[in-house]
Amino acid sequence: MAEFPFELVSPERLVFSGQVEQVVVPGSDGEFGVLAGHAPVMSTLKPGLLTIFAAGTEPRYLFVRGGFAEARPDGLTVLATVAMPLEELDAARLAQEIQDAEEDVADATDDAKRQAAQEKLEQLREFRAALAQSGLAAGPTPGH
Template sequence: MAETFQFDLVSPEKLLMSDPVEEVIVPGADGQFTVLIGHAPFLTTLKPGVLDIRNADGTSQRIYVNGGFADVNAGGLTVLAEQAMPLEEVNAEIMALQITDAEEDLADAGDDAEKRAVAQKQLDDLKDIQRWLLPG
């Protein structure tokens, strides 16, 4: 049996998961990274994407997250997600609403180059996820 570490996934609404796991692949702002037991501590932001979780019993689950933070520390991994839902619950309507919100954020950024860059990146990430999750 592989070694495990504590993984907690928290959304604004509730604690979604608090279990020992073998591995979690996280959509970090600077690219995906894999957390295993003994990972070096660090804190990073998340981009929209999918958490790939390998549970202690060998089963896997995939959870869509739309932004947030990941905290890797001696106690394990905590993901504070702005929004999180099992991948099978993600549908075209949810993605369309998130893309509309991101387009509004881009429009609201006006002439502020930094805000526009952040909003454009968020929009591009969501469109990539939409193409990946909902082909066709």
């Protein structure tokens, strides 16, 4: 299978940079797969699993939230507000993200802010449910 360059960047670091065969991106309008030569497209991200397939390796799963993806015939770039390998995402952190989102809904000062916070909360809950159904698990909770 043909390879193409892929970069995943978060505000803290360059999370991944390398040649890949396929990347599955959690777009706001649904997951989409990117292969070499993909038509140009831009998409915002929803919280979820981004999956990287590289030659000769097991798939890599990363949690992403916020940001956007830009696919081009010559590569893919994902800029994410949060991006971390699944093994770095412990159950306690995901629970904290959900709790923070619940507080944002409760503390919203107007309808627009409340709706945005509610959408984020729903996305995080969907991610937690999808993660549970996938058979993949977030990393261990602290102390385990």
